[in-house]
Amino acid sequence: MTLRLSRLLILAAATLAAFAPAQAERIKDLGNFQGLRSNQLTGYGIVVGLAGTGDDSLDYATQGMKGIASRFGLALPASINPALKNAAAVMVTADIPAFAKPGQKLDITVSAMGKAKSLRGGTLLMMPLQGADGQIYAMAQGNLAVGGLGVDAADGSKITVNVPTAGRIPGGATVEREVAAGFATTPEVLFNLAEADLTTVARVADSINARFPGRARAIDAATVAIVAPPGAETRTMLMGQIEDLLVDPADAPARVIVNARTGTVVINGAVRIAPAAVSHGKLTVRVNENYKVSQPEAFSQGGTAIVPKSGITVDEEKRPMFRFAPGASLSDIVKAVNAIGASPADLVAILEALKQAGAMKAELIVL
Structure with a gap:
């Protein structure tokens, strides 16, 4: 060791x-422009086609299956509770990047919610993905790629490799609505450092002013405000040029x-x-426990006994x-x-x- x-x-x-001397880095590697970020999407769906490793008869799984069946005009009687051994209720998550346009593809992650033992071989039925505002931004569907494996034997023994209850679908969601970035109408464009530092933020502002005089000012330890003309096209061009400017960041604390x-x-x-x-x-303390046999004296009334004999040693290096x-x-x-x-x-x-x-x-x- x-x-x-x-x-x-x-x-x-x-x-x-x-790497002791400070190396010049691009501004884009030090942070990002406010508003130009990815957004999280979530949704609830049903995975079908499982080989008997589904949720069986959990209420929220059967309700979801009945809802899907109703889309196609199939009304299941309320008294029927289908055993969904080949289906599972899942949560679907995805990240939609800034400027994602309708029709573009997103990778999604599918995770089991209930008693499903494995999602291997399953197919996610079409379901919506919503943002934090409750609006639908993408639709998801596709066949799962599961890296895990779970097998149960008749005697109760089982083996599990990795996590078989979660998988991914590359390009499994299609963007239906664009997320408004809002950077084209704000009075100023804000650039935020990934790690707040007074010296670095001042150097970023100086680097921008050296290329575009009088446009940038540091407003705190993490943010640089940049005056930019209105309009998405003009600001996009300006921000692209700013991202490639070089800055010598301050030494780490x-x-x-x-x-x-x-x-x-x-x-x-x-x-x-x-x-x-x-x-x-x-300091090392050792305790040794030994035993010895004690014999009684001749013509005495005592008997043979085993007596413990302890030894304690202390070593200080x-x-x-x-x-x-x-x-x-x-x-x-x-x-x-x-x-x-x-x-x-x-x-x-x-x-x-x-x-x-x-x-x-x-x-x-x-x-």
């Missing part, structure tokens, strides 16, 4: 050292990321250590204290950790102690 940790830290140090579940520790290149001395040892010089960098931390052979748990304890002592000016994030 220690060797693995050392290799990971050395690799992280080498990677960060190689000093952060140490710790995944407590996997023992992974990532330290970025901005972390610096103030002068500090660290000593980290290990002696490790030398190491010192961080002023402004110690990531490579210095890696060298010190390798020198003492610290495990991931030891490294986390050292970093937490440095943070509490005020010697590490970095954000410590525990996942």
